[in-house]
Every structure is written in C-alpha cells, then in structure tokens.
Amino acid sequence: MASAEAIPVAPPNEYYEIRAIPGKGYGCFAVKPIERGTRILADDPLIIVPIAYYMNCDIQQAFDKLSAHEQKLYFSLHSGHGQDPKLWPSRISDQVPEHEKARIIEQHTARTGKDASLISIFQTNCMEKDKGAAVFPHAARFNHCCNPNACFTWNSAIQKETIHAMTDIQPDEQITLSYCDMTHERKLRSWELRHYGFVCDCRACTGDEEDETTFANQSAERRFRLEELERETKNLRGKYLLQGAQDPNFAKKLLEMAALHQQEGDWTARLANVFLDIALVCEVHGDVEMAVVAGAKAVQVKRDCQGADFPDYSKYVDVLRRLKTKLSQKKA
Numbered sequence: 001m002a003s004a005e006a007i008p009v010a011p012p013n014e015y016y017e018i019r020a021i022p023g024k025g026y027g028c029f030a031v032k033p034i035e036r037g038t039r040i041l042a043d044d045p046l047i048i049v050p051i052a053y054y055m056n057c058d059i060q061q062a063f064d065k066l067s068a069h070e071q072k073l074y075f076s077l078h079s080g081h082g083q084d085p086k087l088w089p090s091r092i093s094d095q096v097p098e099h100e101k102a103r104i105i106e107q108h109t110a111r112t113g114k115d116a117s118l119i120s121i122f123q124t125n126c127m128e129k130d131k132g133a134a135v136f137p138h139a140a141r142f143n144h145c146c147n148p149n150a151c152f153t154w155n156s157a158i159q160k161e162t163i164h165a166m167t168d169i170q171p172d173e174q175i176t177l178s179y180c181d182m183t184h185e186r187k188l189r190s191w192e193l194r195h196y197g198f199v200c201d202c203r204a205c206t207g208d209e210e211d212e213t214t215f216a217n218q219s220a221e222r223r224f225r226l227e228e229l230e231r232e233t234k235n236l237r238g239k240y241l242l243q244g245a246q247d248p249n250f251a252k253k254l255l256e257m258a259a260l261h262q263q264e265g266d267w268t269a270r271l272a273n274v275f276l277d278i279a280l281v282c283e284v285h286g287d288v289e290m291a292v293v294a295g296a297k298a299v300q301v302k303r304d305c306q307g308a309d310f311p312d313y314s315k316y317v318d319v320l321r322r323l324k325t326k327l328s329q330k331k332a
C-alpha cells in the first residue's frame, strides 16, 4: 500500500513484484510458483521504537535519525488517517491515567486527521519487534487477508522481519498476511483492522456466517472452537504439560486444535507448538512412534513459517532427535 505520489517498488528479489490493485492501492503478487516454507522476504527495520506504549515524540526521535532518503521512503508508506471520528469512542474514562489519556488522544487525532503524519504512518505499518515496534518498509507493502498465504515474524537472530509462504502460492496470486490474530471472530477482527484504516473484504469477512454452506460459516465455527480449546488447554500446556498429560481428553483436544489450524490455513508457529505438545504428550504416554510423527510435523511447520535460523528452532530439532533416539532404542 502506498500514497498517491510514489509507485512503490519491491526490493530486488525472485518471488514477487508490487502491482496496482484498481481502487485499492497496491499489493505484492507472486511472479513464479512459490513453495510453502519459502522465505519471500527478509527486511531490515527502517524505524524502531523500542517501547510498546509509544508517543509521537518517540517516533519523532527515531525519525530524526533517518537520512533524507529514508525519511522519504517512510512517507511513501500507506497511512490510515482520515477516518470517520464516529467510528471511534469519543470519551475516555476518568479511570484512565493522564499519560495514557494523552497517548489515546494522540492516536485518535492521527487516525481522524486530514493528513498523513509520522504517527498515522507508524500506526498503519508498524509490526511487533522484541518489546517494541518497528516499521519494515518492504514487509509493510503486503496486504491483509484473514486467511493469508504467508506469515511474518521478527527474527532476532538475524535482526530482520521475515515473510514466509505458508502454502504453495501460484504465479499472479497476491501474497497476503494476517494483521490480526487468525482465531479472532469477525467482529473483533474488524475492530482490530479498523486501526489500520480499512474494512476487510476477504471471504471470511464478507460471506454469510449464518449459511452453513459458506466458507465464512465454516471459518467462524473453526475460529470459535479454536478459541474454546485455547481456553480449555491454556493451563495444561507448556510448563504444565505433565499435568495436562494426566487429563484423559487433553491429547484429543490438541489433535483437534492441530486439525482446525490446518483447515483454517494457519500454518504458523502456533501450529508448530501444538504439534510439539502432541509429541511430548505421546512421549509421556509411552507412544514414542506417534511422538516422532508429531515431532517431525512440529519441526517442519516451525521451519516453514520461521526458518531454520529462528532462535528457538533448535529446541524443536532437539526434541525430535531425542524422540528418534528413544524410538530406535525401543526397537532394538
């Protein structure tokens, strides 16, 4: 997405180019078949604000350090300003502390203002980076879809934002990312996306959720069930996994989660983590064969969505190696 005056250009790469979409700005389109797991982009931050609750002055400080060329690039990015003030709450509760009030007013003013500003561009394009946020000039050009074909991650090992293909992508297909949590329901997604200044028109958002034959209905059912399962298993996973393994329905719930994530096309690190937990639970139950199958899935999904250079990828590889050793000992 970009402002009217400059036609954006992708960095030199073999996978995609930026094309105009009539009435909708720009998008990134595949120029050849892209296999799942391909790293489409590794982007350097243009501007970093190392805190989550930033003010305009924090962005200004970072912006002032940029070269004239970089500042121009920053202002060529899309801005979600000019929104209808009626879309946003007009009152701030008295309970909100003064400094937070000032922050909310700044953001509100930027969103509803007539012109693009430092803060409106930051709000529209920033991605999480460590404990703060950053704008990645090329990653920011990828449009949103609630069922995207690619995903993005901050990779601290290489200090770059990466974009990986989550599915096989065909030539001329638009490459999309989800700006919001894929398990969220339509109403919440549309609220989250309003922060970026647009209304999503993907098939999950525009289809009739009441009509059981539509994708929108099936997607809504899956997201609802996933949220339910997330809640039910939250305190049984990760460091509580041994406890979870004692619950007779736990493994079944994890398998259902893995199936739902895949059906929804959510081949992200979250799915890798579900597979890892399935592997570990199978190990606890003595089913090492199944543990190896799930462990291999975990490694594959993890590598496909984040890359083998991602900081905690080795943890997945180590678990799989351990399980494989156990299996060969068992067979011997």
Ligand SMILES: [Zn+2]
Pocket: 145, 146, 147, 200, 201, 202, 203, 204, 205
């Ligand atoms: Zn959507």
